[in-house]
Amino acid sequence: MDIVKQEHQNGESLVVVLSAMSGVTNLLADMAERAATGNDFSKHLAALEIRHFEIVKQLLDIQQQNPVYTRLKIYFNQLEDLLQGVFVLQELTAKTRDLILSYGERCSTLLISRMALQYFKNAVYVDASEVIKTDNSFGQARVNTDLTDLLIRSLATENEGKVMFVTGFIASNETGQVTTLGRGGSDYTAAIFASALNASEIQIWTDVNGMMTADPRMVKKAFSLPELTYTEAMELSYFGAKVIYPPTMTPAFLKRIPIVIKNTFDTSFEGTVIRHDCRNSNLTIKGISSIDNISIINLQGSGMVGKAGFSGRLFSLLARERINVMLITQSSSEHSITFAVQPADAERACKLMEQEFELELGAQKLDVPVIEANLAVLAIVGENMRQTPGMSGRLFHALGRNGINVRAIAQGSSEYNISVIISAHDLAKAVNAVHDAFFIEFNKTLNVFCLGTGNIGKTMFKQLQQHKEFLQEHNSIQVRIAGISNTRKMRFSVDGLALNEWEQDLDAYGEPANLTEFVARMKAMNLPNCVFVDNTASPQPIAFYEEIFKSTISIVTCNKIGNSGAYSQYETFRDTARKHGVDFFYETNVGAGLPIIRTLKDLMVSGDRVQRIEAILSGTISFIFNNFKGDASFHDVVKTAQDKGYTEPDPRDDLSGKDFMRKMLILARDAGYQMEAEDVQIESMLPQACLDAQSVPEFYAALKANDAHFNQLKQQAESSGKVLRYVGKLDNGQASITLEMVGEEHPFYSMSGADNVIAFTTDRYKERPMVVKGPGAGAEVTAAGVFADLINVGAN
Numbered sequence: 010m011d012i013v014k015q016e017h018q019n020g021e022s023l024v025v026v027l028s029a030m031s032g033v034t035n036l037l038a039d040m041a042e043r044a045a046t047g048n049d050f051s052k053h054l055a056a057l058e059i060r061h062f063e064i065v066k067q068l069l070d071i072q073q074q075n076p077v078y079t080r081l082k083i084y085f086n087q088l089e090d091l092l093q094g095v096f097v098l099q100e101l102t103a104k105t106r107d108l109i110l111s112y113g114e115r116c117s118t119l120l121i122s123r124m125a126l127q128y129f130k131n132a133v134y135v136d137a138s139e140v141i142k143t144d145n146s147f148g149q150a151r152v153n154t155d156l157t158d159l160l161i162r163s164l165a166t167e168n169e170g171k172v173m174f175v176t177g178f179i180a181s182n183e184t185g186q187v188t189t190l191g192r193g194g195s196d197y198t199a200a201i202f203a204s205a206l207n208a209s210e211i212q213i214w215t216d217v218n219g220m221m222t223a224d225p226r227m228v229k230k231a232f233s234l235p236e237l238t239y240t241e242a243m244e245l246s247y248f249g250a251k252v253i254y255p256p257t258m259t260p261a262f263l264k265r266i267p268i269v270i271k272n273t274f275d276t277s278f279e280g281t282v283i284r285h286d287c288r289n290s291n292l293t294i295k296g297i298s299s300i301d302n303i304s305i306i307n308l309q310g311s312g313m314v315g316k317a318g319f320s321g322r323l324f325s326l327l328a329r330e331r332i333n334v335m336l337i338t339q340s341s342s343e344h345s346i347t348f349a350v351q352p353a354d355a356e357r358a359c360k361l362m363e364q365e366f367e368l369e370l371g372a373q374k375l376d377v378p379v380i381e382a383n384l385a386v387l388a389i390v391g392e393n394m395r396q397t398p399g400m401s402g403r404l405f406h407a408l409g410r411n412g413i414n415v416r417a418i419a420q421g422s423s424e425y426n427i428s429v430i431i432s433a434h435d436l437a438k439a440v441n442a443v444h445d446a447f448f449i450e451f452n453k454t455l456n457v458f459c460l461g462t463g464n465i466g467k468t469m470f471k472q473l474q475q476h477k478e479f480l481q482e483h484n485s486i487q488v489r490i491a492g493i494s495n496t497r498k499m500r501f502s503v504d505g506l507a508l509n510e511w512e513q514d515l516d517a518y519g520e521p522a523n524l525t526e527f528v529a530r531m532k533a534m535n536l537p538n539c540v541f542v543d544n545t546a547s548p549q550p551i552a553f554y555e556e557i558f559k560s561t562i563s564i565v566t567c568n569k570i571g572n573s574g575a576y577s578q579y580e581t582f583r584d585t586a587r588k589h590g591v592d593f594f595y596e597t598n599v600g601a602g603l604p605i606i607r608t609l610k611d612l613m614v615s616g617d618r619v620q621r622i623e624a625i626l627s628g629t630i631s632f633i634f635n636n637f638k639g640d641a642s643f644h645d646v647v648k649t650a651q652d653k654g655y656t657e658p659d660p661r662d663d664l665s666g667k668d669f670m671r672k673m674l675i676l677a678r679d680a681g682y683q684m685e686a687e688d689v690q691i692e693s694m695l696p697q698a699c700l701d702a703q704s705v706p707e708f709y710a711a712l713k714a715n716d717a718h719f720n721q722l723k724q725q726a727e728s729s730g731k732v733l734r735y736v737g738k739l740d741n742g743q744a745s746i747t748l749e750m751v752g753e754e755h756p757f758y759s760m761s762g763a764d765n766v767i768a769f770t771t772d773r774y775k776e777r778p779m780v781v782k783g784p785g786a787g788a789e790v791t792a793a794g795v796f797a798d799l800i801n802v803g804a805n
């Protein structure tokens with residue numbers, strides 16, 4: 010009543026159209042059905058009567074109640090007589106059914122109009138069957154517009170300035186028998202009144218926040234649209250969004266009366282306005298609608314090429330047999346026609362086609378029609394798409410990046426709807442991916458599965474947590490951790506694991522870790538914009554990379570083992586990722602967060618050729634040589650490097666040169682050389698005893714025992730004014746790592762901390778090399794590099 014009061018403030022005439030009380034129409038239909046099949050309906054009827062009487066008691070002042078009771082009693086007696094008649098005859102005609110259903114609206118409207126009298130003296134009850142005139146199509150009657158308009162106008166003149174409470178859904182035929190208006194009935198009544206009276210606006214009060222960009226049950230980020238055009242509303246609600254039933258709004262569309270959809274339960278919601286023109290809207294598409302279960306039928310053969318009237322024959326046949334065709338596509342070669350139908354109609358449609366085209370099939374000018382089931386339609390809708398290039402590109406990119414195969418496509422030349430047919434299994438993923446692609450201001454969600462929660466993994470989670478807001482604001486990217494695993498436990502969440510509590514969460518609720526299962530679950534979750542992050546130092550995940558790419562999931566990794574395995578594997582990863590349109594980013598494989606891989610790629614793609622690389626790429630050894638001074642013991646400096654997080658989980662990998670070798674190999678391969686690990690010459694800086702150590706503690710003991718060896722190296726360098734450097738070189742396809750002593754004049758002389766340096770001499774950088782230098786190990790810089798790779802996946 011507050012809503013009505015507010016709208017009536019200015020004293021203008023107001024029409025309030027009401028539906029039956031919640032569930033009542035269904036109850037009435039159910040009782041009619043029971044009566045017709047000889048079942049008892051009286052208990053249901055009595056309950057319904059009590060329900061209405063209770064409301065009178067609650068809503069009306071005592072002195073107002075009696076006349077309403079009397080009127081309601083009359084309605085219920087009539088209803089009982091009707092149902093009794095149906096019961097006796099055991100026959101329910103469409104006409105009787107309409108009459109029975111009409112009591113729902115009559116009762117509710119009577120109640121509300123009487124209650125309104127307590128607020129406004131000028132409230133009147135209107136039984137719409139007195140003014141809306143229809144034909145005899147009971148159940149879905151067609152309105153006689155001219156007569157209806159006249160009657161409504163004269164009713165309005167009689168009630169100038171009043172608030173008319175009108176029964177929705179019901180009307181009557183020429184002889185005054187009650188008819189109903191079918192689906193969307195009360196909205197239709199409102200549109201009929203608005204059109205007859207040239208109303209300034211129609212408000213439809215529902216229980217949701219207007220029309221949304223997508224089905225909110227499927228897309229969490231769906232949002233309410235402030236406005237859309239009539240055409241867009243039609244298109245969007247053709248599939249999905251059942252907020253209103255637009256065909257019934259046609260009388261309002263024709264008169265260009267704006268329709269505002271409001272929410273009774275959230276009056277602060279401003280509403281979705283459906284109007285003729287939304288030129289100022291900055292949304293290119295208004296929404297994504299879908300049908301989750303359809304079948305397609307494909308008909309092909311030479312018999313249809315250039316045959317005028319062939320499709321006419323096909324579709325008239327289907328129309329005649331009342332098979333609704335939801336979408337049609339035909340290639341310009343005219344060799345095939347594909348169309349979508351309800352799954353229940355598919356078999357019948359094929360049988361009919363086989364009869365109709367018996368001759369063509371016999372002469373093998375047509376192939377037997379083929380049905381494909383378990384498919385879905387996804388459509389993007391928006392009038393702003395018209396003449397805006399790139400819209401279909403964006404749609405197909407989003408689908409392609411997510412490995413969603415498009416079975417058929419349809420776009421009308423009016424360009425406000427592009428529909429695609431995809432597997433029903435992929436629908437939720439597709440709608441989310443497409444929603445992210447078009448409503449970018451509302452953030453693209455990356456669904457990330459992370460392996461490894463050690464030094465780097467942990468730090469990456471911390472950084473993601475710290476920069477969450479920044480990412481959303483500046484990059485429009487939301488990183489959602491959909492899965493985490495280490496060697497002990499694993500955990501998944503479609504809604505994303507909390508970045509600040511992942512550790513406790515994994516401990517408390519994690520399942521026992523199993524890598525095969527982890528990958529299988531990641532695939533089965535079938536999430537859009539999916540990335541697998543390998544932050545381990547293990548060879549195990551590598552075995553899954555190819556399968557992951559094939560599942561259209563991008564990979565970001567700091568684990569060097571994959572790229573430094575067999576060359577054939579290196580090649581397979583790239584080929585598979587490319588073929589499936591996903592990314593493989595591994596910047597941190599060389600020089601941690603320093604832009605080395607990226608720089609090399611840029612040189613290569615722009616046609617440059619690497620002549621020579623000289624580099625220090627072991628952060629650990631760099632740190633050791635920068636700190637192995639004075640009295641410091643070699644053993645202690647190595648320990649410090651490990652404590653600072655520069656070393657590999659097993660420091661023997663650094664000291665033996667293996668880690669450095671991997672980096673040289675990856676660089677050489679990225680520079681275009683087909684090289685294997687054995688091709689990299691390594692001069693070890695460790696005595697044999699250290700290399701032979703079987704465990705990390707044994708290794709440290711061996712280092713201690715060989716103090717003299719390291720001190721001698723140091724003295725040798727110091728005495729000639731030089732420093733020790735472990736230097737990698739790639740020279741015309743020859744790769745080596747050697748221990749050198751370099752003097753002040755050498756560019757690698759001055760280094761500090763765990764710095765890396767790399768000098769690229771190329772055809773273009775010939776006189777002086779291009780140099781990248783800076784911290785090349787450590788959790789922060791490495792995690793930051795993984796983070797940046799992840800965001801780059803998000804940008805594609």
Ligand SMILES: NC(=O)c1ccc[n+]([C@@H]2O[C@H](COP(=O)([O-])OP(=O)(O)OC[C@H]3O[C@@H](n4cnc5c(N)ncnc54)[C@H](O)[C@@H]3O)[C@@H](O)[C@H]2O)c1
Pocket residue numbers: 460461462463464465466494495496497522524544545546547549550567568569597598601628654655656657658785786787788791
């Ligand atoms: N430290 C650096 O400066 C640096 C720089 C660049 C690259 N990296 C690379 O980062 C990676 C990680 O290094 P870290 O220091 O964080 O190692 P870490 O030992 O601290 O952590 C490794 C994590 O991986 C998990 N793990 C290992 N095998 C697994 C499996 N099969 N399934 C699931 N989880 C598994 C472990 O449980 C652990 O959580 C290494 O590949 C390393 O080469 C490190």
Ligand SMILES: N[C@@H](CCO)C(=O)O
Pocket residue numbers: 597598599600601626627628629630655656657663668785786787
């Ligand atoms: N352990 C590696 C980390 C960087 O890849 C290093 O010391 O260089």
Ligand code: NA
Pocket residue numbers: 596597598599600601602603604605606794
């Ligand atoms: Na790097």
